[in-house]
Amino acid sequence: MKVLTSLGCLTLAVALGLASGPARALEPAGTVAEIEGSAQATHTDGQSEALALNASVYVGDRIATGPRSRVSILLQDDSLLTLAPGTKLEINELVYKPQQSLRRSVFSLVQGSMMAVVGGWFSSSVEESQWEVRTPTAVAGVRGSSLVADVQNTGGRSTSTVASLGGLIGVQALVDPTGKIVLLQPNYFTVVPQGGLPSDAQMLDADMLQELLNSLIFSQSALDQRGDQFRNTQGLQATTIYLTPEALASLLGVVLSQGTTHWEDPSQVIFQEPAPLTPVSIRVVMP
Known part of the structure; x- marks a missing residue:
């Protein structure tokens, strides 16, 4: 009787465990x-x-x-x-x-x-x-x-x-x-x-x-902390590039003209292969 009771409790515990955590499954x-x-x-x-x-x-x-x-x-x-x-x-x-x-x-x-x-x-x-x-x-x-x-x-x-x-x-x-x-x-x-x-x-x-x-932009301190975590995990050294707003716009224009991305119409980005990983920190210098 004790064995049956124990088995019954174990079965019930397993069932309750499965029922209580459906999100994990x-x-x-x-x-x-x-x-x-x-x-x-x-x-x-x-x-x-x-x-x-x-x-x-x-x-x-x-x-x-x-x-x-x-x-x-x-x-x-x-x-x-x-x-x-x-x-x-x-x-x-x-x-x-x-x-x-x-x-x-x-x-x-x-x-x-x-x-x-x-x-x-x-x-x-x-x-x-x-x-x-x-x-x-x-x-x-x-x-x-x-x-x-x-x-x-x-x-x-x-x-x-x-x-x-x-x-x-x-x-x-x-x-x-x-x-x-x-x-x-x-x-x-x-x-x-x-x-x-x-x-x-x-x-x-x-x-x-x-x-x-x-309200949707992450603070600079949060981004810096995340960058440090990423570099420490991957063992990579990032290169910092300083750009003026005009230079950034020009750079984006070149990228778009080469067809490597479609910011104006993201629906065109279908099954693109990711580019090789190159950590870069871009800081825009406001005049």
């Missing part, structure tokens, strides 16, 4: 590529985990950043998400199977700001390829683009701002998902109030662009 949706300050992921089983460099995140995770904190996540679909301080984001879906002509990525931005650089494979069929950011007021559809989304909650009401930094983005109101679509060209934005429709596309001016990006 799943394939990760992405990996933390950069972090500054604190961020945590709450898994579908209710367990919370403090995120660190190279930590895994999973479908169903709710990710939250603390004050003065940022995190960048490299997803399995070759996209990069960056979350600003005080941001809450949920990974709703992530399916990336180019060999089967299937891609579906859906995220919910509850509050705060995020930037997404969406790369990888896209089908010519919208039914086969879908990449969406949903906010309390809007749905933004992305195809190989770079976007910034911001959600402000004031007095119990939400307002969403969506801006394109590269590529074409379609934005609809959550209250009318089959209605008006605002198409955003690069450097254009739209505002979607709670219960309302998206505003017409408006051009980003320098001040608004800076305001959107300020």
